[in-house]
Amino acid sequence: MNPNRDHYPKGEALHRSLSRRYRSASIWQTLFFSALVIAILSLAALLYNVVDGAFGYVAFEYKNDPSEFTSKALDDLNKQELLDILTTNLSSGAFKKLDNEKAMEKRSKSDLYTLVLERLIQIDTKQTWSMTDSIFRSSEIKAEVAKKYPDAKLEFRSWLTPVFLTTPMSSKAEFAGVRTAILGSLWMVGIAILFALPIGTGAAIYLQEYASKNFLNRVIQTNINNLAGVPSIVYGMLGLAIFVRALEPFTSGSMFGVTDSNGRTILSAGLTMGTLVLPLIIINAQEAIKAVPDSLRQAAFGVGATRWQTVWHHVLPNALPGILTGSILAVSRAIGETAPLIVVGASTFISLDPEGPFSKFTALPIQIYQWTTRAQSEFHSIAASAIIVLLILLLSLNATAVLLRNRVQRKY
Template sequence: MSGYFSTPKSNLAMRHRVGGVWKAIFFLSTAIGLLALAVLVITILDDVFGLVAVVDKVDRTTLADRPLEDLEKDELLAILDKKVSVNRLRTIQRNGGFTLDEIPAGEVYELVIAEVVKPTVEESYPLFDSLFKRAEIEAEVAQKHPDATIYFYSWLNQRFLTNSMSTTPQLAGVRTALFGSLWIIVITVAFAFPIGVGAAIYLEEYASRSWVNRVIQTNIDNLAGVPSIVYGILGLAIFVRTLSALTSGKAFGVEGVETGRTVLAAGLTMGLLVLPILIINAQEAVRAVPNSLRQASYGLGATQWQTIWHHVLPSAFPGILTGTILAVSRAIGETAPLILVGASSLINKDPQGIFSYFTALPIQIYNWTSRPQAEFRNIAAAAIIVLLVVLLSLNAVAILTRNRLTRRAP
């Protein structure tokens, strides 16, 4: 304790000045954290929206003498017949599960654009450049791609949500990845929720202070800090390799899947990953239940399990639910374990069940980000928005449910 406030020489005004400077520094470090968050959000928005320079493979004026949007359905069909091979048309109809005759003109128009006109994005510009340097961009595009049209484009659009994976950025979408993430979450929750809540009840209600239970508790606390990639290695060794008969569905007579790199393996790996977090959260919820509730129940002659099932669990449920949703949002954003368990970003078929190959949202973001072209950055940013919206809505649901359930409780 030999600081300056103990020395008689120090003068008060000076000390207060120093205090003020440091207060500003402490405030600044908080502000830098907030600033980082703001910059993060702005970066993403900057890449999702912006100007694009688009060049059509086939000049629209050669197809019809009026703008394509104004054409009747038969005229559009005629263009399709003339420009697209019969085989290709058949494939489109088979894959889409429709015939050209039954769909409305709007969808035929979309087909003409995708199959005949084939617009390709030659250049893509970030939002802020698009807003403030529009003239420069237009000059640059006019020089580099004379026949390109420039317009404002949102990479996050309806097509992005409903299309599956494609190697062309403006046709690629996240539907397959969304379904993949959804399947993984369902398996994760189905596996981790009962076991996690069970373990929490055991540790809080039944466990004596014996060494076995102390080991379990310490072990759970330590598992919560293990890096996620180590869980990925575990998943690769156990679920993908050792139990491949089980995770590929061969043991149940499912055909067509050769390795254990399936939704099931990924879900179980994620389940192990979130289990410690879920247990710790559930333990806190169970611990918060007042003891008087238990004693009243025992006093009326209930057994221990009756007390837990009818009184402790309902009272702890909002807390357990919130903890589970927090664990789930961790699982949705995790990428590293999925890379090891074998998510492939090239999948464009929706998962059909637990024994399907899969891709997931964070995997798509990783894959698109690691490509050099600017257009892939754009769709990576759009996918990030989708991911963040999913996470935010999950958290909102958690908060709302907790508030509702807590209000109802006596």
């Protein structure tokens, strides 16, 4: 008889030991589950906080009563009437300036309507309320407004509107939009990916498929891993020194004949962001290349393929979905980064669309940052709306990349 057999629990002891094991398992399971719950709750709190700010009651007054300009109700005016009002009431200088930006006759009715509101009637926002307050304290708010601002109108407003997406920056929160910021962000992310994806993938291929495992390459590898964790502001300093200053003739476009610009352009920002996401892309591409089974490489070498033929025909196509996953992460990182853009010199007030890589620019995070630092509460509301726009933009870019990845995923 094997004496070791007696050292294992039997009968009642076995049951006790089993239930003890199950108990500790269930404690851990509960802990893991609560970790998940905490994570979900904090995400929900974040979303709630953002949405809460973007909708709600707003109390505002007209500085100049509409009746001073027209006898009709504002909403009933047609385009010609709106134009007439603007022609008679705006100073000729202001009218000419607006006409120069875009011919007044060619502007749409809603555009003119906004101008009348913005320039002539002039909305004065008194106070805004969050969505939760607006829903649960509706009657209190109404009483409060009636008492404090007897002339004010109270309106439940969604700060996030189609107009918000399509109007450029304005100094008044009611008329401000994120059009220029969205375009700036898209340009910047586009340049960053165009710059970083080919270079990053190339570097990853070299490191994985060609580089021998010597000391120098190990040092390079360690440095790339560490670079992925360098604070983004450091990349901002790098971008300022290299792209904005040292390469100014290139990034300002002066060597291509663009004259009215300095180095603080979309191109500089895009290249800075590209540098920032480069280690991320390299590491992810390396992982993707590593995941391609060696048997596939051997099969290719076995029929007389060269290293390059093996990489090009087999390793890369099979690693592509993984490489694209890396670029999704890179896009997410690039679109949300703020600090490097501040250093590189994003403008906070741009009312013209970026026309190309040599334009001055702003980006969504910059816009959000700028609005949240303003004292007036209506700016906080549009900041919340801009955050929603940023999140949606991020999600749709990611969705595009995921769709793209699923398309290239091998059918076999």
